[in-house]
Amino acid sequence: MRVLGIETSCDETAASVVAEEGVLSDVVHTQTVHAEWGGVVPELAARAHLEKLGPTVQAALAEAGIARPEAVAATAGPGLIGAVLVGLSFAKALAAGWDVPFIGVNHLEAHMLAPLLETPAPTFPFLALVVSGGHTALYRCEGLGRYEVLGQTVDDAAGEAYDKVARMLGLGWPGGPVVDALAASGDPTAVRLPRPLPNQGHGAYDLSFSGLKTAVRQALAREPRPSDADVCASFQAAAVDCLIDRLERAAKDTGIRRVAVTGGVAANSELRARLAAGRLEAFIPPRKRCTDNAAMVANVGRRYLLAGRRDAFDLAARPSWSPA
DSSP states (O other), rough: OEEEEEESSSEEEEEEETTEEEEEEEEEOOTTGGGGSSSSOOHHHHHHHHHHOOOOOOHHHHHHHHHSSSEEEEEEEEOOOOHHHHHHHHHHHHHOOOOOOOEEEEEHHHHTTGGGGSSOOSSEEEEEESSSSSSSEEEEEEEEEEEEEEEEEESSOOOHHHHHHHHHHHHOOOHHHHHHHHHSSSTSSSOOOOOOOOOOSSTTTOOOHHHHHHHHHHHHHHSSSOHHHHHHHHHHHHHHHHHHHHHHHHHHHHHHEEEEEEEEGGGGGGHHHHHSSSEEEEOOOGGGGGGSSSSHHHHHHHOOOHHOOOOOOOOOOOSSOOOO
């Protein structure tokens, strides 16, 4: 079954075709209109999706070498409600016009299962850490649609913390790539920063980044002021330590050594290196499928479609939606 996937949850306009043989096309347009505002502006994002979605879908179909798919899947949430509505409405119209099945996909579930597109792929059960600018959560994945939330951030998402540290340093937006790049030339021990520990019992795998962000601000106010590279390296080391700690705790407690790490922050070089050198069996998508893309949406939609699920055209967009 060849499935067209559409993703418009935030500031990437994406379309992809996924089939039994794998990803046939994967087209992503990243919006640049938000840079001058230091973050994504929801109304501007929705308007940009309206402008770019048609050509993006056409490009994905052409790259896949097909005129029409056998089904259409689209992100139905969570995300910016206006942005989600653009892609979801477009997908419904295409499915109705082509008279093919339609299915709405949970954006976080799409990230969780993105490693299943790769070779080798994790087998169930596995742990999944979804870590991005808007979401940071750790899941136990037992099978398609069978997930348990083990822990999540109680304040900032990891990617959000990266963006805020970059803003403190005047490095622009998005902050993740530039902080990662500067960290490579810095000393990760130059600035002493905390590694917030989880609560024992309830919330044993939860994360917190607001205190780490505050500690960075305090370090920048001291004299002599540390260099930008040292701040970035020290912050990144602390953030990655926290993420690895929760993964290792959960793996020890559950006995599940297979871990999938996905979302935009999974493109981070330090996190990828630490996972590659660690004791866990880590599955991380290539960088282009860590950030928002439609291949992951088509992948999840296809799996549900093959399992017999179909959605009606009155499916609503959801700004908040937990996969578990």
